[in-house]
Amino acid sequence: MYQPTATNAAQDMAGIITTSHERSLAYGLCPESHPDFDPVGRGELSLLIEQNKMLHAHALPAMETLYQQIINTHNMVILTDANGIILHSLGDADFLEKANRVALQPGVAWSEESKGTNAIGTAIAEKSAALVHADQHYLQSNHFLTCSAAPITDHHGNVVGVLDVSGDQRSYHKHTMALVRMSALMIENQLFAATFEDAITLHFHTRPEFIGTLMEGIASFTPGGRFLSANRNGLFQLGLTYSALQTHTFSSLFGLPVSALFDHYRTAAPGLLNLCMHNGVRVYGRAQLRLASGHFQVMSPPSDSDHAPRPTAAPTALHAAQAARKLSGLRYLRTGDAQLELVIDKVTRVLGKDIPIMIMGETGTGKELLAQAIHNDSPRSMGPFIPVNCASIPETLIESELFGYEDGAFTGARKKGAVGRILQANGGTLFLDEIGDMPFSLQARLLRVLQERMVTPLGSGKSIPVNVEVICATNHNLRERIARGLFREDLYYRLNGLVVKLPPLRERTDLETVVKKIISIESNNGNHTVSAEILELFRRHKWPGNFRQLTNLLRTAIVMAGDEYEICLRHMPDDFMDDIATSSPLHDAAHTDRMLATGANLEEVEHSVIQKALEANGGNVSATARALGVSRNTIYRKMPHLK
Numbered sequence: 259m260y261q262p263t264a265t266n267a268a269q270d271m272a273g274i275i276t277t278s279h280e281r282s283l284a285y286g287l288c289p290e291s292h293p294d295f296d297p298v299g300r301g302e303l304s305l306l307i308e309q310n311k312m313l314h315a316h317a318l319p320a321m322e323t324l325y326q327q328i329i330n331t332h333n334m335v336i337l338t339d340a341n342g343i344i345l346h347s348l349g350d351a352d353f354l355e356k357a358n359r360v361a362l363q364p365g366v367a368w369s370e371e372s373k374g375t376n377a378i379g380t381a382i383a384e385k386s387a388a389l390v391h392a393d394q395h396y397l398q399s400n401h402f403l404t405c406s407a408a409p410i411t412d413h414h415g416n417v418v419g420v421l422d423v424s425g426d427q428r429s430y431h432k433h434t435m436a437l438v439r440m441s442a443l444m445i446e447n448q449l450f451a452a453t454f455e456d457a458i459t460l461h462f463h464t465r466p467e468f469i470g471t472l473m474e475g476i477a478s479f480t481p482g483g484r485f486l487s488a489n490r491n492g493l494f495q496l497g498l499t500y501s502a503l504q505t506h507t508f509s510s511l512f513g514l515p516v517s518a519l520f521d522h523y524r525t526a527a528p529g530l531l532n533l534c535m536h537n538g539v540r541v542y543g544r545a546q547l548r549l550a551s552g553h554f555q556v557m558s559p560p561s562d563s564d565h566a567p568r569p570t571a572a573p574t575a576l577h578a579a580q581a582a583r584k585l586s587g588l589r590y591l592r593t594g595d596a597q598l599e600l601v602i603d604k605v606t607r608v609l610g611k612d613i614p615i616m617i618m619g620e621t622g623t624g625k626e627l628l629a630q631a632i633h634n635d636s637p638r639s640m641g642p643f644i645p646v647n648c649a650s651i652p653e654t655l656i657e658s659e660l661f662g663y664e665d666g667a668f669t670g671a672r673k674k675g676a677v678g679r680i681l682q683a684n685g686g687t688l689f690l691d692e693i694g695d696m697p698f699s700l701q702a703r704l705l706r707v708l709q710e711r712m713v714t715p716l717g718s719g720k721s722i723p724v725n726v727e728v729i730c731a732t733n734h735n736l737r738e739r740i741a742r743g744l745f746r747e748d749l750y751y752r753l754n755g756l757v758v759k760l761p762p763l764r765e766r767t768d769l770e771t772v773v774k775k776i777i778s779i780e781s782n783n784g785n786h787t788v789s790a791e792i793l794e795l796f797r798r799h800k801w802p803g804n805f806r807q808l809t810n811l812l813r814t815a816i817v818m819a820g821d822e823y824e825i826c827l828r829h830m831p832d833d834f835m836d837d838i839a840t841s842s843p844l845h846d847a848a849h850t851d852r853m854l855a856t857g858a859n860l861e862e863v864e865h866s867v868i869q870k871a872l873e874a875n876g877g878n879v880s881a882t883a884r885a886l887g888v889s890r891n892t893i894y895r896k897m898p899h900l901k
């Protein structure tokens with residue numbers, strides 16, 4: 259990129275001034291004239307401020323900071339709208355009086371059309387920073403001024419306002435222009451960060467230490483990965499224009515599917531991302547998954563989030579490191595299913611009330627996701643969320659894993675000992691998944707921790723106070739396990755303050771919305787849809803793996819569909835089609851037996867089964883053939899009336 263040197267910049271500015279003077283002449287202005295200095299009326303000014311609310315809100319703190327840098331230098335800091343009308347000004351009292359004489363006051367227009375060459379108007383006309391000093395001003399009445407202005411652009415690159423420092427020309431300081439540029443960039447970045455709700459924002463730079471500074475590139479994407487916008491430095495680093503970027507996705511620019519981001523932030527301590535841009539340049543990145551509530555969430559962005567990201571009213575930029583804690587809030591689990599709504603209503607009532615929650619549900623119904631959402635919405639959300647899967651940790655290790663151990667507590671223990679999961683969850687939430695698989699011998703110990711709120715690591719005589727909220731989950735019938743002597747009744751009653759049951763996917767009435775959500779997460783361009791035929795198959799499927807199965811299936815189907823937007827039967831993996839076929843009416847042995855018992859012959863049984871399958875598939879022969887695992891020809895042969 260062209261990097262201006264001091265000499266180049268001065269030459270460029272001289273050229274800009276000459277062109278601006280020509281424009282001023284063309285506007286019919288006369289250097290000796292005193293054009294209209296009257297501000298717009300109060301009502302109109304209030305309206306302008308209201309219309310530029312976001313700009314105003316984000317600019318004021320930056321203006322204050324800038325003013326602190328130039329205080330007592332006979333200067334003032336000015337913010338204008340896109341037409342050069344002053345919205346707000348801050349200044350030294352002695353200069354203000356003088357400035358008011360040339361109408362550097364709110365409500366006055368400083369466009370080139372009204373004031374000729376001046377830093378504000380010229381910055382707007384040139385869409386670049388402008389320094390206009392003394393007699394470079396077109397109007398003689400402004401020759402006592404020195405003004406440095408930088409345009410503020412929005413996420414489309416349109417000028418939405420100007421930041422300016424104007425003062426007595428004798429107070430000129432060569433660093434003022436740089437300060438104004440930096441402040442304008444700061445305002446732009448804040449506006450940018452606040453522009454999109456329900457979006458992924460990537461902060462990136464070739465050098466890790468530049469992330470979080472004014473130099474970072476920022477790019478926003480829909481949750482499905484479609485490019486939304488980039489800030490000035492983002493465009494520069496990507497080396498592409500806004501219009502060229504419109505066809506891009508997160509994966510075409512950074513070489514990774516969006517799902518990889520989600521995976522990254524699911525890890526316990528996600529570091530900076532290491533990404534390779536489309537032009538081969540490696541950059542470091544930090545992603546924010548920013549949603550309407552200001553919370554991060556991963557699994558279920560609103561279904562229409564790919565279409566119209568809404569401007570936000572109250573910006574909250576959360577650091578990406580919090581993403582791991584803020585995986586999802588309860589409101590994002592609401593997708594319209596009545597059973598689930600009830601569950602969410604119940605858990606919402608006990609949030610922060612220190613009531614242990616037990617989540618029941620088949621595998622993959624989202625028990626962990628619900629636990630995470632409860633944590634995220636609870637007053638402990640800034641504390642850790644520590645999941646422990648009691649079924650996946652070998653019985654011999656679960657004790658040390660949970661309670662931790664002291665230096666050299668047992669053979670193979672790490673030298674410095676280890677903090678157990680319970681202590682790691684201190685101040686936050688401990689999620690005990692598959693609690694039914696907790697070894698019986700440890701159940702009493704866990705109960706003691708929950709009652710006494712103290713942990714004693716293995717090999718240590720010292721008890722450490724601990725403050726954790728416990729959520730547990732199980733897909734076992736715990737009462738039955740109690741009856742079989744596998745689960746302690748006292749622990750059961752200690753854990754089941756509120757018991758909720760997540761419905762399996764086959765019982766959910768919001769399958770279509772759920773499918774759309776998963777697609778918006780899994781598909782890079784977010785444009786895939788499923789055919790009505792597939793949706794019908796999904797509705798009839800038993801989903802033994804629930805969300806886990808559906809997510810994997812859609813992930814594969816999206817890849818198979820490639821550039822085709824509609825996912826249909828030919829994109830479905832074979833094993834899924836096999837499952838469908840084996841659960842089809844042809845395999846409904848009871849139905850077949852019933853018919854045979856009534857004396858029906860094989861041909862009649864076949865006919866009846868095909869008829870049932872046709873009905874279930876809305877009369878679609880191809881779907882029926884697939885469902886029954888036979889060819890279309892077979893169907894036509896056996897049902898000649900369909901030909």
Ligand SMILES: Nc1ncnc2c1ncn2[C@@H]1O[C@H](COP(=O)(O)OP(=O)(O)OP(=O)(O)O)[C@@H](O)[C@H]1O
Pocket residue numbers: 557558591619620621622623624625626627628691731733772775776805806809
């Ligand atoms: N509402 C949902 N929307 C989209 N994906 C979901 C939803 N609920 C769960 N999932 C996804 O399904 C998978 C399984 O979810 P989760 O681990 O929360 O289920 P679980 O009931 O705890 O499973 P298990 O009993 O096997 O531990 C995860 O990848 C999760 O992100």
